[in-house]
Amino acid sequence: MKNIVACIDNSHVAAAVCDASAWISKQVERPLLLLHVLDKSVYPAKTDLSGNLGLGARTHLLEELADLDAQRSKLALEQGRLQLEEARKRVEQQGVREVETLQRHGHFVETLADLQQDTRILVMGRQGEDHQAGVREIGSNLETVIRTLGCRILVTPPDFKTPSKVLLAYDASPTAKKVLQVIASSPLCKGLPFHLLMVGERSDKNLLLLEEAREELEARGHSGVTTALKSGEVEQTLLNHVAEHQLDLIVMGAYGHSRIRQFLVGSTTTNLLRRSEVPILLMRQ
Known part of the structure; x- marks a missing residue:
């Protein structure tokens, strides 16, 4: 059974990641895996100083530095273990029954790639522990993860609120239609009102496409679907x-050539993730 995987670190977004992943786990009734990765690029397990050895005194100093690196990694691993335990307590208090923790020492993106076959939805914070609270930037790994992984990814800002209304960005492309079918059938947003938004020119064709999408959602049990066709820049129109x-909550397909999906390549992606006050669920089909 595929897991909901939540990336846990020491950032101010960690609580939101816990809350978002707990909500998803309960909605789709899948186990929750809390993951902490000690990135080798930040915390090397062992410093190789063999190429720097010289005089005896210098050798002794380098050995001490190597010991300090090892101690630093050990302390960081222990800190990560404690973070995972706190995260476990938080999600269990919210009613998640199946929870596991996993700690890895390796490269962050490679670790996620190794796990994605067993990942249904990956949950990440908009920022990592290197960012201060209140700074509207995205984590250095986030864009790489989005471009690299093929699984669904939910990106949450520092404050997570259990969704009560959902925006589905729609452009009637094959990918968007697949996303519509998947999200309409998924228990994730079961019972929640949907807003279908298309960004483009107001035409009979686009209005008809929106109406067909609304009928698809309602046929799968979603009532009270609202449709909107608006012109303008995609990023600002969505916000x-x-x-x-x-x-x-914003739900949208990742990658492609249409106006809505094209924003995921380049600076508009970064801007939307940075500026959004609500979580964004990116789906690649």
Whole structure:
């Protein structure tokens, strides 16, 4: 059975990652795996100083530095273990029954790639532990993860609120239609009102495509679907719609050539993830 995988670290977004992954785990009834990765690029397990050896006194100093590196890695691993235990307690208090923890010492993106075959949804914070609270930036690994992994990824800002209304960004492309079918059938958003938003010119064709999408959602048990066709820049149009209607989650397909999916390549992706006040679920089909 595929897991919900939550990336846990010492950042101010960790609590939101716990809350978001707990919500997902309960909604889709899948086990939750809490993952902590001690990145080798930051915490080397062993410092290789063989190429720097010289005089005896210098050798002794380098040996001490190597010992300090080893101690630093050991302490960081222990800190990560404690973070995982706190995360476990938090999600269990929210009613998650199947919880496991996993700690790895390796490269962060490679570790996620190794696990993605058994991952249904990956949950990450918008920022990592290297970012200060209140700074609107995204973590250095996030964009690489989005481009590298093929699984669904939920990116949460520092404050997570259990979704009550969902925005589905839709462009009627084959990928968007597949995303529509998957999210409509998934228990993740079962019973939640949907807003279907298309960014493009107002035409009879686009209005018809939106109506067909609405009928698809309602046929799969979603009532009260709202449709909207708006012109403008994709990023700002999405954010304005979310704010105007007080929506709690953005769902959209990743990659492609249409206006909505094209934003995921380049700076617009970064801007949307950085500016959004609500979680974004990226789905690649």
